Structures are given as C-alpha cells and as structure tokens.
Amino acid sequence: MKSIIFKSIFGVGILFMLIATACKPKGMQTAVQGDAAVKAYVPPGQYDEFYNIVSGGFSGQMSVYGIPSGRLFRVIPVFSVDPEKSWGFSEETKPMLNTSHGFVPWDDLHHIALSTTDGIHDGRWAFGNANNTPRIARIDMTTFRTNEILEIPNSGGNHSSPFITENTEYVVAGTRFSIPMDGKVDVPINSYKENFKGTVSFISVDKNNGTMNIAFQILLPGVNFDLARAGKGKSHGWFFFSCYNSEQANTLLEVNASQKDKDFIMAINWKKAEEYVTAGKAVKKTVRYAHNIYDENSHSATSEIKNEVLVLDPKELPGMVYFMPCPKSPHGCDTDPTGEYIVGSGKLAAVIPVFSFTKILAAIDQKNFDSEYDGIPVLKYDAVLHGEVLKPGLGPLHTEFDDNGFAYTSFFVSSEIVKWKISDLTVVDRVPTYYSIGHLCVPGGPTKKPWGKYVIAYNKITKDRYLPTGPELTQSAQLYSIDGDKMKLLLDFPTIGEPHYAEAIPAELIKPKSVKIFKLEENKHPYATLGEKQAKVERKGNDVHVYMSSIRSHFVPDNIEGIKMGDHVYFHVTNLEQDWDVPHGFAVKGANNAELLIMPGETQTLLWEPNRTGVFPMYCTDFCSALHQEMQGYIRVSPASSNVPLTFSTGAKMPQTEQ
C-alpha cells in the first residue's frame, strides 16, 4: 500500500516536472520573454516615449496613454457629456454638442487622425469621428481639449472618417449608412436601390488655426463606406475608401451583404474634384448642419447652423471616381509609407490583396475597365493588383506599417498580428493577441515616416486577462516590440470605452507645446472676474449673474442672499490662479447638472435653478491647499415674494449691496 502511494506521488511529481518544462508557450498567460518587463517599465518620475491617442468607442471620448508604460493620462471629453469636467453641462460647453437634431449628449468615436505636414506627424491636432450622429471633432494638442465639432449633412453615419491628406488639407467623412437624401426622404426602406445614396465629404482644414469647413461632397451609389486612407507621396491627390454591401441590401446584411465574391475599394482623385469645384461644376444643395467652435480666449463655444453644401456627381463628372474590385467585404484600406501600395482587407477573404498605384494610373489611362457600377467605371482586378498575401490568417481587418518595408495586419478571427513583407508579399512572423484584435497601431504607422518600435493591439474580447469585474469588463490592449525580427509581447493594459483606431506620436512633438495655464490677461470671457474687486452679483429679471472668483482657498463672494424661487442663477467662476495644476472646482447643492472644474485663468459657468427655499452650501471640489476644506460658502434662497435684498460678501467686513 505504501509503495502504491509512493509511486503515485512520485508519478504526480514527474508529471509536475513535465508540465513545468512544457509550460504552454501560447497559453493564456503567454510566454512573456526575457526583458519584457524592462522594456515596458518607465521608472517613477520619468516620461514615456510616445503619446498614444486612443479612440474611446462607445464612450464617445478620446483617451491619452503613455507608451510603453500603458499608463492612462487623460480622458478628453469629445462627443459625450462629462459631468466631471462639466463638458456639455457648463454654459460655455453646451453649444459644442449642438447638432441639427438639437443637443446630442452621446456618440460613438471610432477613429483618430493626427495632423501631418508633408505626410509626417506635426503634433498640432487630433481628429475624431462620431459614428452615430455624423460629426468630426478637432482636438487641440496644446490643451488636449475639443476645440471644434462639425456635423456632416447628407450622411447616415460617419464611419470612414476622420482620415486626412498628406498636409492635412482635408479630413474626410464617408457614409457608413446610405440613406435617401435631397428632399425625397420619406420612402419605403426596401426602395434602397432606387432611392438610397452615399456621400463622401472633403472637409478643408485651415492651415493656421485648424478651422474645418465642408469644401465639397461627392454623391455616390448607395453602399456602405467603411474605412479610408489618403494617398501619399506619389499618390498624393488621391483618396481610397473601402466599400461593402455592393449587394445594396437593406436587411439582414450579415447574409445579404455577403453574397458577392468581391466588393470595392473606391479611388477618388480629389485634385480632379477640386478642379470641378473651381470650374463651378458642383451643385449647391440645401441641408442643415451645426458647426461648433470653442474659443480659448473667451473660454466659450458658439454653435452656428449652416444650410448649404456643394455636391459633385461623378456620373456627370468623369475622371474623379473609380472602383476596384476587392475580395470580400473589405474593411481596412491602408496605404503604405511610399504611397505606392494600397492594402485592402476583406473581412471574409482568404487573401490580402495589395493594389499598386502605378498600375491603377495605367489602368485608368488605358481604360482597362471591367464594367460600370451605377455609372462609375470598375477597373480590372488583375490590372491594378500588385499581388495577394496568400493564407495570411482568418478575418484580416487593418494594416499598419513600419519604416523597413513591413506591414502588420490584424486578424480578428484567428486573433493574431501577422507581419509580412510588402515587396514579395511573404509572411515573416505572427503573434497571438488576447483576444480577437480589431485595430492596431504602429507609432506613425499611417504616415510617410513610421516611428516604429512598437505595435499595439486593441482587442475586442477581454475574458480572463484581468481580475474579473462582473459581466462588464474593461477592454484589453497589448503592446508588442517590433524592433527585432520577431514581435514580442511586452505588456497588457486596460483601456476605457471600446478603443477602435489609435495613433501614437513621439512625446517630443507634443510635450514642449503643452499649455500649463490660461493667462488672466488674455481672458476675454464676458462674465470674467479679473481680480476680486470685480466680483459682484447682478439681477436681470429672474436671471441672477454671480461674478465669482476663486483662489486658494476662498471664493468671492462666498455669502449670497436675496436669491428668490424661480431665479436662474448663473455662477460665472473665474480661477485667479496662474500656477500649473491648480484647478478649482465649484459645486452647489441640488444642482441638476454637474460641477465646474476651472483651470487656472479660466472662467466657467454653472446654471443653478433652486427648487426650494433655504440656505444652500457651495464648495470647491478640487483639493487645492491645506485650507481646501475651508473653501466653501452659502447661498440663501427666499420665497419669490420676499423682500430680502440682494447682497454678497466674503469676510464679515465687506458686505455690499447691489448698486
């Protein structure tokens, strides 16, 4: 008996040793190799090498991480309200979320484009798209704040956006959902083929201040436009869009939009389009869209409704739009750093087709057309093809590039990144991702000058990567080094919302320009309190304007009486600090909106409509000094009929009455 126990224990021991040495290289923990920890480690107080600007997906926001540490630095509110930062709650920011549909408090931000000059990151702006209520936002990279949001008319959903041209001449917007437009909009849904149209919009970006304007739209057949990339270098002047649902299905697209072996990559000659616009060939259409701009001097946004857009029709204006057949339901559509190669990634295809720009030009020149699709020439597949990457993996989605002639393609179904050589289309390496990768990011990957060094996977499924938090899990990203022959997993890090596309840019292109404070001398807010002497409370009918200042650690005024039921009280709070990282907050009991978070030198306004009489506390919400807990005050609310005079003060010695 004893020997049986001995043998079995011995056996178990041997088994352990075998497991120990085998240790599953591609298991759930994965073989993280050698120096991984050191490569992703940024010691306390030191800085990361790259900023990673990441789309927040269904959170509607944009997040900022450090690479290689994966540390989260900031969530920039863009399309969704953020009570913490008062985005969409303060009077100054409410106009930013205005649309032709009124105030829209949420959206779905999918893609990032960082501005470029001559095809190279210049660190000026980040653009993001709203997929649901079609819009484009521009974020200023000196303040990391959303400075502009432009709504896109004639669009049912803005997915293939906000990709940019080489010198940020244009940012584009392509309709994911084609819709009936131009007046005839109340039509049966199954009249898709006759009545539904798509558009792509070219939005000009002012070279000096970044202001966006819709330069022109191109009217297109009703299909789904998915992703896009501008040409660069030799293909500068062209833009490429992937399209699916060339079947023109309006229901059960899962099946009905997957019938054909090939859909299209659309090539647009936007220089030609510009010529047509200059020649007056565009048609003015009456539309309705909002254009919202935030001004960092008045610390306020304005929203303007615009009513006109120029539309070009390629059926009547030849030489501007071509289709190229692409297997099958293409998603990613990426141009390599030289601009010669366009990589289409058919979600359902078994190959990755790579198109040659030189061949595209030749095919157009020789009219090497296969057919027409709704009046637009379709080029012959073989005539424009550089070649196919064979058996690369399952479910190719997106491709990024390094500066050594390699491409990195994400594979959703087989959950991996595959590295392949552009020149001879051979696969050279593959690594698993955890799990089901969507987009991926090589620093500078979409530009003429990739910075390389890392590839980051943004995964759709998280499962067991982190400590579980119930049914809803954080999203999972993975960092890999690509500076050797083999890709190596370095780090897992959690992300907010659902990241889709992201870009990474060297810290040195942004860090030195980062704004630390807003100068009080430049504060042009109409309700600014520039010095405590200017603090006051004014009544205009039922509107009460409180000109309030905050500095460590008191408000002026901090006692207000004479507010009456039915009043609309506007607290215009100016932060008089001029030191970096000393924001003050402001909150008042019962406010139906949010707090204010006011940066040094800034003025922000909270509207308060008290619904009962009494004395209401207000206080600073951002820990500002040793006496932060003392930074508070009271507001007295009396019945509408009361005779309590309007008074305000800070410190017993300075009560004042309205003049």
Add this chain to the structure above:
Amino acid sequence: MKSLINFVFLCLISMMLACSGGVKKEIPQVDLAKITENQPEIHGTLVEDKDIVINNPLKQDWVSTGKNIYELKCLACHKLSDEKLVGPGWSGVTKKRQPSWILNMITNVDVMLETDEEAQKLLEQCLVRMPNQNISAEESRQILEFMFHNDGQK
C-alpha cells in the same frame, strides 16, 4: 513519507521556477538626477539687491501698472493693511524685507520656500504656499514700486 512530501514540494517549486521562464527580475537603477531633470523647480534666475535700481521719486507709471497687477493677481490673498488674509498684509513690507527678497518671493517662490528661512516661517504661519502667479521680472518690479507707494514713499 516526509521525504515524499518534500519531493512533491520540490517538484512544485521547480515547476514555478520553470514557468517564470527566463523573466529577469532586474529593475533598472533609478537615477534621481535624471528623473528630476524633467521637473524644474526654478522659474527664473534669483535677483540680487545690486541688480535693483531704487527710484527716487517713484516711477508713477510703474506704481499704477503695479496696482493693476496687484488687483488682478495678488489682492485675493494680500491686503494693503498689515492684516493677514491668506498671506501677510503688505503694509510695511518694504521696510521689513530687502527688495530682492520681495522680488524673489514673487518670481522664484519655489526656490525661496526651499532655501530661505524667512519664507519657510511664513509658510508655517499661513499654511498655503505662495503661488506662482506667472508674473514676469518686469511686472514684479512694478509691483515692488506699488509696494513702496503703499508704504508712503513718494
């Protein structure tokens, strides 16, 4: 039997060692000088008394510019009397302190709080760090002129 348990234990240990497969636990040496290189504390050069020209009579345009800056950036914490609010009142400050001390407190407050005993005493009394109010050297000199004016100089 005990040796058997030891054997199993050893096996488990060896499994754990093998599974941590080559992860070197090397943490790079932290170089403090390099870390703090990115966090400058000095916002300008320290001013010395010999650099300061005292005007007699006072420059009235400096007095009035100084007063405007005071109302925008200083008044919230400093009264013109000798009463302490957040920081000490300004009455008598030009008699109690050297001009260079005053200018450095305005433009180089981090250095002063680190090195100057008088500044440190004030922090203990007030418990709020004198903030950097983003005031240039030229502006600080105008504020000083206003302080002289506040102390009755002509």
